[in-house]
Amino acid sequence: MMQGHTSLLLVVLPLIFAPITAVLPRGRLTWLATMAVTSICAVLAGMQLMMVIDGGVISYELGGWAPPWGIEYRIDSLNAFMALIVAIIAAVTLPYALLSVEKEIPERQVPLFYSAFLLCFTGLLGITQTGDIFNLFVFLEISSLSSYALISLGRRRQALTSAYQYLIMGTIGATFFLIGVGLIYSETGTLNMMDLAARLPGVADLRTTQTGFAFIMIGFALKLALFPLHLWLPNAYAYAPSVITVFLAATATKVALYVMLRVLYTIFPEGVVAATPTGDLFILSGMFGIISASVYAVYQANVKRLLAYSSVAQIGYMALGIGLGSATSVMASIVHLFNHALMKGALFMAVGALIYRIGSSRVENIRGLGRQMPWTFGAIIIGGLSLIGVPGTAGFISKWYLVLAALEQQIWLVVAVILAGSLIAVVYVGKVIEALYYKPPVEDNISVKEAPMLLLLPTWALVLANVYFGLDTGLSVGMAEHAVETLGIIAK
């Protein structure tokens, strides 16, 4: 029972503290409380992972109501890994948040900011924990609504329109998901994922089931920002406060991908998915996403936007992995999900450090800062190399497995697209580095100093993680292999 309490605490703890932080007196106390909650959650997520790492499953019945009537939290190695990613990223982001938030958010809104942050954190963790598809929708809405609020807190007025844009798209996505869930419920009469998995084979041929499936996939493709449903993402990332960009880029889309995997491999039986063109659609959207978003990234004048487009491209890689549908490729997808959280986390943090100093992330304003902010610059270089996929960094590992998966099935076009994506990444990363180093600094920035330690330490923690997971993949690849086993994907 103790096991289950860990899983429940992961969700309940931030949920309880969200309103508490809102009423705490202003000052650093709110930050401290949030910091404590995220750190405890990271430890809990770690403990939870240890419990299921040998293939076990934790099942916790909320309020003692047995599934399928009650809500069940069901943790296997895939959820546990996802929850750990979310919690760790939050715990690393929080030390960074202190100064960055003080700089970017008006003081009176700071407690509300942390409150919304904790709600978003609750929602994301909840999605990873729950074994009930309607409960998942609830957590999805919690995380989405709070992230609209968080994005709108950005310094520029565009933050409002981008939050609004995200709100519209996100709501459409959530509604689609809900419609899908409703259709499937009407056929199966259950909302518990395990129960669904047992009953769906019987109704797999019905038009209603298939329509439901399509609605669910499209709904989450919107949340995932899968090409061509990605249009909300660049603006949202570009205008959100730095901390939120870091957090959302490293977790939100990842959690959406997790749900996709769950729906595809746990809930729906193999036959249903195979009878639809899902795999081909994923491959198509992945390929177009990689190429077009990478090319867009090259032409961005704002580094945050540039990285946001790069995120869309990286989501394309993960989609390719799902689309190819073999054990290796899905493993590559999960590995990339983890590695991408590390690299984008590091990069957005480093860019946040630039913003902290000069208040802008436009390419023409950051000129020459590489010399004045060598540690921030170093972080951008290594993060960028990981994004390109240079050997010795985490990014290389994910590309290695992804190309390997494509080669196994001898789909040469996919191989070419993945490699081309890396090459375009050289161009856009090179653009940022060149601006930072070779251009003479803007006059106002001549006296700019290196970012404060509190921003640099979390950044470098993620940067070093990028190198570490490029050399020792025991955790990342090991966990992904476990997860693939759990999902029951057979080698193609």
Place this chain on the structure above:
Amino acid sequence: MSAEQLMMFTLVLPLLGGVGVLLTGRSPNLREAVTLLTAGVTAILVLMIAGRFLAGETFIYSLGEPVAGIAIAFRIEASGMIFALVAGLLWIVTSIYAIGYMRGHNEKNQTRFYTAFAIAISCALGIAFSANLFTLFLFYELLTLSTYPLVAHSGTAEAKRGGRVYLGLLLGTSIGLLLLAILITWLAAGTVEFQDGGVLAGKFDPAWAGLLYALFLFGIGKAALMPFHRWLPAAMVAPTPVSALLHAVAVVKAGVFTLFKVTSQIFGSAYILSNDVTGVLVWAAALTILLASLVAMTKDNLKARLAYSTVSQLSYIAMGAMLASKTALIGASMHIAMHAFSKITLFFAAGAIFVATHKKLVSELDGLGRAMPITFGAFFIGTLSIIGLPPFGGLWSKWYLASGAVETGQMLLLGVLMISTLLNIVYLLPIPIRAFFAKPAEGVHYGEVREAPKTILLAMLITSSACIALFFYPDSLYRLATMAAGGF
């Protein structure tokens, strides 16, 4: 020290030196002392390794497995030993040279320069000692990245453009083609370990082997095969010590060395010969030899001319590797060393001329020889060694390459080698000869021109004597080359 410790320490030492340079950056004298000390110790260590290697010791070390089944591992074998010797021994000479050059030329950002240089050497040694393609690829990419700041060193628009071409072509070919080739090898053979006799035999359909070899051949952009050679002339914007050690020795030799390894230890010469894998591809090398020589003739900029000469000479090694017979392989691996010593001498001389007179163009050098006899004397020796005349080391490698062509019945390729020798004479020999015997242009007087700083002269003397010494004492090199070619 145990064999493993010695090898790993040698790998890490230049890196430590780089850190030392960073820390002592404020005091130039101390900084240069750190560079010289590190380079000196590295040279001694590499020699120690060579001695113990020839005595039959094995050097194997594994750092862990980032990808299941593939380790970051090091193992020294003969061709790697040759490459490590070349890079390790010439680093100290180049360091001596660089101090005179960088100070004589008042270059900026010297701390960054020496740091990046040391890291590059570490990467080159990593390539030399790699036990598998994966490890090699890791250091191959790191070498590209660590030399980028050296290419773009001066920060001028031209340097930035050069740097962009450099990075674009080297990263582009390696990610686009080489990585793909490595993955295909891994998928087909289940291993990317370097093994004598290769790993592909019996596992990879020979019908596709030519295509896979082409992926390697063009993917290894550092071997500068046409049409992917442009980065090398572009890299000439770098300060001369960089062009000398990195773009005549460490980086480019890393390229042909990789090709050599792929030929002898991934494909295996038996597999290549019995399936005629390289029958067509060898002409890519032959064409590069001739075309690059022709381009070199048209270049008036001395460093550009030397760069194209390097492109041409690199293809000698590529051609030797692709002929894949034992003699040809011996010639190829010997040429790695022979060309290194000759070409570095030429670059040293070019830099000495630049420091002393600020002249970059071949056409401006008439009559300068009398004012700078040591410089042009060294240039002359380097030229003769490149051409392959006795008593200079270049003779041996050309000899074996030519014998290899004869052995495999490729008389046309023998012809290519001979024509290229003639072209060498045409584009290189006039430079020292006109410097000594032609009259300076109207109104130019060299009365006040002095030789370059002493450290520069010393470095040139060392390398040009080495060109001669390698003619008389090629035994150890020959032994290593024979081992590298698969026989003892």
